[in-house]
Amino acid sequence: MSTIQTVNPATGQPITSYEAWDAERIETAVxxxxxASRAWALVPVTERAQRVTDLAQTLRAHADQLAHLAAQEMGKPLAEARGEVEKSALTADxxxxxxxxxxxDERVAIDGAETWIAYEPAGLVLAVMPWNFPVWQVMRFALPSLVAGNGILLKHASNVTGSALALQELCVQAGLPEHLVTTLLIADTDVSEAVARLIEDDRIAAVTLTGSNRAGAAVxxxxxxxxxxxxxxxxxxxxFVVLADADVERAAAAAVKARxxxxxxxxxxxxxxxxxxNVADAFxxxxxxxxxxxxxxxxxxxxxxxxxxxxDDLRKAIQRQVEESVAAGARLLTGGKPLPGEGFFYQPTVLADTKPGxxxxxxxxxGPLAAIAIAAGDDEAVRLANATSFGLGLSVWTAAPARGxxxxxxxxxxxxxxxxxxASDPRLPFGGTKRSGYGRELASAGIREFTNTRTYWVSD
Structure with missing residues (x-):
């Protein structure tokens, strides 16, 4: 029998062991x-929206429970964990x-016909979610999908299994139908095969993943x-680009929060x-x-x-990146080592003189590692900012917003x-370019991603 073991990263000690599901139990859940998904699609959208309002209230009522789970399972400071729950509730609202x-429905004027565009439920959506925001990552996708009329199969990261099960239970407490949001307990060694098999299943309409590039390529x-x-x-x-005319003190304070x-x-x-x-030393x-x-x-x-x-493997990865960068010519300004004692702590670290390569x-x-690079002007700042295979977010600091x-x-x-x-905001689309992925979450784009955009044409 395979098991899933959660571990407290602040101590390195085990928390809870869960029995991983076999193929038969996964089939029953699917x-x-x-x-449940087919029945939910027939519920009027106004009623679906009301259930999500109730879910917002339920999340707020259980904010401390969810925050302590996040702190225990993945080490998130409690204040940030409570903020994550509240952001989820605001998104539900x-x-x-x-x-x-x-x-x-969007009406389209065409002579001789009644025509419109409808956004109809896609069906059952498989969501493969990461551990770093155990509540928000799930809710960011789930809330618009539920209002859109879809069901959800959640494969959460194994180290936040307790959070995943808690979210499933809170959905039921909020009045959502049982099994509409289902957490799958799959052992890490079986995830790749199980997810591939689920994607092939005709009952699965679509899939969303937040995670590594390796996992994204497979999905x-x-x-x-x-x-x-x-x-x-x-x-x-x-x-995080700081131009010559930026308010350096303001930019530096924001940079600490941003990193x-x-x-x-x-x-x-x-x-x-x-x-x-010109402002590198002061910054x-x-x-x-x-x-x-x-x-x-x-x-x-x-x-x-x-x-x-x-x-601990994440801490080792940061240590490798620091050591190899210093060997290549970067300067260590502060930090650069694991903290002694129990748990997986690493010193907040800053490297200077970093560059491509x-x-x-x-x-x-x-992890807590910042890399500073110096640009001679705006053109070089643009070149360095673009010198990456990723393309998710960008922050530019300047006294002249038009220049930014x-x-x-x-x-x-x-x-x-x-x-x-x-930052992400429910009113604005969120997503990446290049190796940061494709598709959008949040705002109108996010709720329509997992709908069937359907054309209706009715002749006179």
């Missing part, structure tokens, strides 16, 4: 979810309020073979700080001082800003923020 209007190719819709939100190496939120374990964390040479001094002041420790304690990395610049750094927009237009990304930190 059939029940498919039946947004879709409950706006979803029916976004999905309403995307399987969906392509099955001719099914897929949305992939993959890695990121976002540039070290969630202990640096976010696809939209700023990773590469590309700074004009670096302010940035390093603020990084050194960050409080690292038990994620359950008030005041903790940096928790552990979620797994170094792991800290070329690879996605998923002009620079942003020359850099490829799914989102561009001027004098602001990259």
């Amino acid at each position: 059939q029940r979810a498919h039946t 947004y879709y409950a309020r706006n979803g029916p209007g976004i999905l309403a 995307g190719s399987a969906a392509g073979r099955a001719a099914k819709k897929s949305v992939l939100e993959l890695g990121g190496s976002d540039a 070290f939120t969630n202990s640096g374990q976010s696809c939209v964390c700023a990773k590469r700080f590309i700074v004009h040479q 670096t001094d302010a940035f390093v001082a603020a990084v050194q002041a960050l409080q690292t420790g038990d994620p359950r304690k008030p005041g903790t800003q940096i928790g552990p990395l979620a797994r 170094m792991p800290a610049f070329d690879e996605e750094t998923f 927009i002009e620079v942003a237009r020359r850099i490829t990304s799914g989102a561009a923020f001027v004098n602001a930190i990259v």
Whole structure:
């Protein structure tokens, strides 16, 4: 019998063991979810929206439970974990309020016929979700999908299995039909085969994945073979560009938040700080001082800003990236080592003089590691920002917003923020370009991604 073991990354000690499902149990779950999904599609959209309103209230009522689960299972500081739950609830409110209007039939004037465009439920959607935002990553996809009339099969990351099961139970408590949101408990060794088999299943209408490029390539190719819709939100190496006229103190303070939120374990964390040479020293001094002041420790304690990395292999990956980058000529300004003692803690780290060809610049750094690069002018800043295989978010800092927009237009990304930190908002589409994936979540684009855009033509 295979098992799934969750581990507290702050201590390295086991939390809970779960029995992994065999093929027969997965089949039973899929059939029940498919039946629930077909029934849900027939429920009026206004009623579906009301259930999502109820889910928002349920999430808020259980915010402490979900936050403590996130702190225990993946090391998220409690304040950030509570914020994640509230953001999910706000997104539920947004879709409950706006979803029916976004999905309403769109009339098209054509002589001699009554014509319109309808947005109809796609069916049962498979969601493969990561551990770094155990509530928000699921809700970001699930809330619009539920209002759209779809069912959900959730394959969450194994290290947040408790959070996944809690979300499933809260959906039922909120009044959603049983089995409409189903968590699949699949052992890590079986995930690739099981997911590929599910994508081929005729009862699965589409698939969405947030995760690594390796996992995205597997899911995307399987969906392509099955001719099914897929949305992939993959890695990121976002540039944080500081132009010569920027408010350096403001930019440096924002840079710390942009890099070290969630202990640096976010696809939209700023990773590469590309700074004009005229302000590089001032920015670096302010940035390093603020990084050194960050409080690292038990994620359950008030005041903790940096928790552990979620797994020890992630800590080892950061250590490799630091060592190889320093060997290639980067300068270590602060941090650069695992913290002694129990758990998977790593010092908040800043590298200077980074450039293309170094792991800290070329690879996605998923942890508390910041890479600073110097640009001689706007053209070089654009070149360095584009010197990546990723294209998720971008942040540009300048005293002249028009200049920031002009620079942003020359850099490829799914989102561009001027004098602001990259973030997701339910009112705006979210997604990437290049190796950061395709498709969009949130806003009207996100709720329509998993619908059948259907044409109706009725002749006189």
